[in-house]
Amino acid sequence: MGGFGTIFGIFGIIAIIILLIVFFTFVPIGLWITAFFSGVKIRISTLIGMRLRRVRPGRIVNPMIKATKAGLDLQIENLEGHYLAGGNVNTLVDALIAAQRAEIPLEFERAAAIDLAGRNVLEAVQVSVNPKVIETPNISAVAQDGIEVVVKAKVTVRANIDRLVGGAGEETIIARVGEGIVTTVGSSMSYKGVLENPDSISKVVLNKGLDSGTAYEILSIDIADVDVARNIGARLQTDQAEADKRIAEAKASERRAMAMAREQEMRAEVEAMRARVVEAESEVPLALANALKSGNLGVLDYYKMQNIQSDTKMRESLSKGKSLNSGKDNGNQS
Template sequence: MSSLLIPLIPIIVVLFIIYIFFQFIPVGLWISAMAAGVKVGIFTLVGMRLRRVPPHQIVNALIKATKAGLTISIDKLEAHYLAGGNVDRVINALIAAARAGIPLSFEKGTAIDLAGRDVLEAVQMSVNPKVIKTPIVAAVAKNGIQVMATARVTVRANIERLVGGAGEETIIARVGEGIVTTIGSAETHKNVLENPDNISKTVLKKGLDAGTAFEILSIDIADVDVGKNIGAMLQTDQAEADKKIAQAKAEQRRALAVAQEQEMKARVQEMKAKVVEAEAEVPKAIAEALRTGKLGVMDYYNLKNIAADTAMRDSISDMSKKKESK
C-alpha cells in the first residue's frame, strides 16, 4: 500500500505549490488588468501581498481611473491606502469632478479624504447644492415683541476650503446670529413681518461663508411667527421686583419701629421701677424728718390731705373718661 502512495507524493506536492502560488499571486487580477490596458507587474502584486495591501482594491480603482481618462500611478493609490484613506471613494470623486468640469487634483482629493471629509459628497454638493434648514431663531425687536424665524440656506461645497474649513454647524450659527441682529435692529415686529426678505438680504451681505468649507448661494426665510411680548414681561417682572423691594423696606421700617417701641417700653419700666424705689424711700424720709424735727406734725397732715385730694381728683377724672368713652 505504501509503495502505491510513493509515486503520488510528487504530484501532491506540485499541486500544493500551484495552489499556494495562485492563492498568493492574483494571476486572475493581473490578467484582468492587462486586458483593460493597465500595466501592472506581477511582482508589484506580490509586493502588495507582502505589504498587506489588497491588490483587488488598488487594481480595480486603477482600472476605473484609467478607463475614465485619469492618469494616476499605482504607487500613489497604494500610498493613500496605507495612510488610511479610501481609495475607491477618491477615484469616484475624481471621475465625478472631471465629468462636471470641477478642478480637483489627486493630491487635493486624498488630502480631503484623509482630513475626514467625504470628498465624493463634496463634489456632488458642488454640482447639486445642498439646502440647510436652521432651527427656530428667536429675537426681540425694539418694541419688545419677540419674532421667531427659520431660514433655508442653500450652500455649495468649496473644494479649495474643504481642508481646514468650518462645517455646517458654523454656517447655521452665523446665519442665526445674523437673523437675531437683523430682527433686533428693526423698530417694530411689524417691519419684520411685512418684509421678511430684508432679513435674508441683510444676512447675505455679511459674508458668512468666510472661513467655511461652503459657499452660500442664497438665504431664504421659510417662516416668521410672532412670539411673546418680552418688553411687557420685563416691565412686569421689574414692577414685581420693585414691589418686593418696597415691601422689604417697609417690613424693615416696621421692624425698626417695633424695636424702638420695645426699647421705649423697657425704658418706661425702668423709670417706673426707679419711681417705685424712690416712693419706697419716702416714708423713711418722712419718719426721719419727724424724728429730727425738720417736719412738723401739722406739715405731715397737710401733706396727707394733699395726697388724698390728689387721689380723689384722679378717681373723678377716671370716672369722667369712662362715661365719655361709653
C-alpha cells in the same frame, strides 16, 4: 516497483496541483490579465509586492482601471500609498472622475489630503456641482418691543474645494446664521417689521460674510417660516413688578418688626420709670419722719403740706366731676 512509481506519480500530481493553487492564490494572474486588457500596465512583481505588503491588489487595480478608462493619468504607486495611509482609494478615484467631468480643478494631492482629513471627497465634489440646502432649527429672537419671534431659515451652500482641509463644517454655518438672525431681529424696533419684511433678515445676514473660514460658500439664505411667540417684554415687566412687590413686603415686615421692638422697649422704659416713682413715693414718709426728727421740717410746715395736697386732690376731683357733668349735659341737649 511499478506500484511505488504509481504512488509517487500520484503524490507528484497532488503536489503540483497544490503548488499551482498556492501560486494562483498568491499571484493574482486573473487580475493582471484584466488590467492588461484594460490598458493598465502593471507587472506581476508589483502585484506580488502588494501581497507581501498586505495590500489587497483588487483595491488598487480596479480603481486604477476605472481611472484609466476615464482618461486620468494616475500612478499605481500613489494609489497604493494612499491606501496604506488609510484612505479610500475607490472614493478618491470617483471624486477625481466627477471633478474632471464637471471641469473642476482638483489635483490628486488635494483630493488625497481631503480624503485623509476625514471628509467625503466625492460628496464634496458633488456639493460643489449641485449646491446643498442646510435647514436651520427654530431660532428664537426678541425684537425691541419685547415680542419673541421664531425664525427658520434655509441656507444654500456650495462646497469650497480649496477650504475643505481645515475649514469649518455645517454646524458652524448653522451657528453663524442663527447668530445673525438673532442680531437682526434684536435690532428691529417692532416684530411687525420682521413679519412684513422677512427678506431683510436674509439680506443682513448674507452681507455679514458668515462663510469665512468654512468649507462652504453661502449662495443664499431664505427665510422659510416666521412665527410670533411670547411677549417677553411684558413677562419681564411682570416678573420685575412681582420682585419689587416682594422686596417692598419684606421691607415693610422689617419696619413693623422694628416698630414692635421699639414699642416693647418703650413699654419697658415706662414700667421702669413707674417702678422708680413707686419706690420714690415709698421713701417719702420715711424722709418726712427723718426731717421731723432732725428739725429740718416743722409741724406747721408738715400740716401746710398736707393741706396743699388735700386742696390739690379736691380740685382734681371737682375738675373731673365738672367734665363728667358737661358730658352728660351735652348728651341730654343732643
